[in-house]
């Protein structure tokens with residue numbers, strides 16, 4: 001796979017992506033790196049996905065190369081702040097796409113929602129690969145939050 005940024009693009013997620021997102025959300029590492037690690041059942045996913053697509057403060061994009069979906073990035077906007085969630089399809093990891101999807105995602109959310117001034121990411125301390133992606137994209141460590149089971153590192157970029 002070439003790494004030229006121009007080969008890749010983001011498109012808004014749509015209802016036809018329901019099962020693609022279902023597969024992605026239940027992939028083992030995605031569950032491990034989430035704050036709630038339980039497997040998500042199809043009924044809950046469908047309800048969440050349909051509601052999410054209608055939510056005006058939620059922006060979900062799919063990273064594409066030609067017709068191939070490679071990963072997803074979501075921004076939940078509240079006032080001037082947008083919180084990121086993202087993942088890369090496990091077959092395409094460790095090729096620079098985690099880094100790329102954040103970079104393209106920030107460009108896109110700035111165009112689609114111009115009230116966003118600050119991007120926030122909360123990452124499990126054990127998720128080193130994701131932390132590298134945020135640092136490479138100019139995020140700074142803002143602080144740590146302790147949950148009963150794990151530590152979360154908060155990153156911010158203005």
Ligand SMILES: CC(C)(COP(=O)(O)OP(=O)(O)OC[C@H]1O[C@@H](n2cnc3c(N)ncnc32)[C@H](O)[C@@H]1OP(=O)(O)O)[C@@H](O)C(=O)NCCC(=O)NCCS
Pocket residue numbers: 029030033085086087088089092093094095096097098099100122123124127128129130132133136
């Ligand atoms: C986190 C995630 C999105 C990273 O995507 P990716 O495409 O693999 O990331 P990149 O290829 O851009 O790699 C980022 C860094 O991690 C390193 N890395 C990634 N996978 C690696 C592996 N298997 N072994 C060693 N290093 C690895 C890369 O070398 C790179 O390091 P560098 O900045 O020093 O060059 C991906 O692992 C994923 O989808 N994980 C599950 C969901 C998740 O954790 N989402 C984030 C929630 S906050």
